Amino acid sequence: MADHAHLDGPALTRNQQTVLTALKGADKPLTAYDVLGLPAIRKAGMKAPLTIYRALDKLMDRGLVHRIESLNAFVHCDHGPHDHATGFLICTDCGRTLEVHLESCETHLAGRAREQGFAVDNVRVEMTGRCPECAARAAAS
Amino acid sequence: MADHAHLDGPALTRNQQTVLTALKGADKPLTAYDVLGLPAIRKAGMKAPLTIYRALDKLMDRGLVHRIESLNAFVHCDHGPHDHATGFLICTDCGRTLEVHLESCETHLAGRAREQGFAVDNVRVEMTGRCPECAARAAAS
DNA sequence: CCACAAACGTTATTTTATAACATTTTTGGA
DNA sequence: TCCAAAAATGTTATAAAATAACGTTTGTGG
Ligand SMILES: [Zn+2]
Ligand SMILES: [Zn+2]
Ligand SMILES: [Zn+2]
Ligand SMILES: [Zn+2]
Numbered sequence: 098m099a100d101h102a103h104l105d106g107p108a109l110t111r112n113q114q115t116v117l118t119a120l121k122g123a124d125k126p127l128t129a130y131d132v133l134g135l136p137a138i139r140k141a142g143m144k145a146p147l148t149i150y151r152a153l154d155k156l157m158d159r160g161l162v163h164r165i166e167s168l169n170a171f172v173h174c175d176h177g178p179h180d181h182a183t184g185f186l187i188c189t190d191c192g193r194t195l196e197v198h199l200e201s202c203e204t205h206l207a208g209r210a211r212e213q214g215f216a217v218d219n220v221r222v223e224m225t226g227r228c229p230e231c232a233a234r235a236a237a238s
Numbered sequence: 239m240a241d242h243a244h245l246d247g248p249a250l251t252r253n254q255q256t257v258l259t260a261l262k263g264a265d266k267p268l269t270a271y272d273v274l275g276l277p278a279i280r281k282a283g284m285k286a287p288l289t290i291y292r293a294l295d296k297l298m299d300r301g302l303v304h305r306i307e308s309l310n311a312f313v314h315c316d317h318g319p320h321d322h323a324t325g326f327l328i329c330t331d332c333g334r335t336l337e338v339h340l341e342s343c344e345t346h347l348a349g350r351a352r353e354q355g356f357a358v359d360n361v362r363v364e365m366t367g368r369c370p371e372c373a374a375r376a377a378a379s
Numbered sequence: 380c381c382a383c384a385a386a387c388g389t390t391a392t393t394t395t396a397t398a399a400c401a402t403t404t405t406t407g408g409a
Numbered sequence: 410t411c412c413a414a415a416a417a418t419g420t421t422a423t424a425a426a427a428t429a430a431c432g433t434t435t436g437t438g439g
């Protein structure tokens with residue numbers, strides 16, 4: 098099979114691939130310890146928190162995984178590779194998140210920073226609220 | 239002295255006042271354990287992490303203190319009370335932060351969320367980069 | 380084959396945050 | 410004033426999240 102590995106860098110290692118697959122299979126962000134507790138992870142022989150954190154770090158370096166700061170949790174990137182900022186919508190009812198691109202707003206935010214003489218290199222946005230499903234369920238009750 | 243306590247709610251308790259003063263005196267965000275380690279805190283008789291966390295929770299409820307998620311640290315609000323979103327500029331060199339108001343951008347961000355059917359109730363923005371002082375120092379070297 | 384770097388395994392430890400439960404203080408009526 | 414409920418506090422223990430330290434294995438280029 099030809100090497101159509103992803104754009105940058107060497108192929109993912111087995112641990113990295115295992116963790117990425119786990120995150121893709123989850124319907125919400127997982128903490129490192131959530132990942133560690135998954136059967137598929139144990140079957141792959143990963144037993145220590147550090148093993149998970151190392152894989153997550155590499156996956157984040159590549160932009161394949163994002164960290165949700167306010168949850169101490171990790172989610173796979175469901176957009177292609179992107180270098181502009183994204184934001185996360187976090188449902189406080191079900192815990193699911195949605196990644197939204199912020200090309201336009203990023204410019205605005207970085208501009209506000211520049212007004213203060215601040216040179217921004219990274220923008221993080223996290224918004225909590227209710228997802229459509231949970232809002233509908235709440236309205237029905 | 240007349241009770242010109244701040245607008246909402248009862249006066250701050252001694253613990254709350256002590257912690258708030260500590261944060262005001264710091265030149266950068268402090269973790270709960272940073273606060274716990276301060277002489278002024280020990281002198282006030284506060285010895286346990288929980289004591290600090292409880293005071294911080296109340297101060298955050300009142301909007302007098304903000305939590306910087308990506309630092310697990312707390313900083314006093316240097317604006318008056320505000321109900322619109324703010325963002326934080328975080329210097330990766332010196333660790334100092336700057337709070338910026340985001341009235342206009344908040345509307346935009348919440349709008350992006352609404353496009354997805356998401357009802358936002360809280361917006362958090364954290365931007366890392368270099369503060370003016372650190373940028374100048376770096377340029378001089 | 381060898382030298383080097385990256386990834387990994389393992390154990391211990393640090394850092395951050397909360398649970399559980401008893402006690403004290405404050406506050407708002409009766 | 411007195412009392413009951415609520416809020417805040419003290420104390421101990423524990424949970425949750427992340428990293429340090431060190432040696433071993435694996436992969437890669439020459
Ligand atoms: Zn993404
Ligand atoms: Zn939801
Ligand atoms: Zn503020
Ligand atoms: Zn700085």
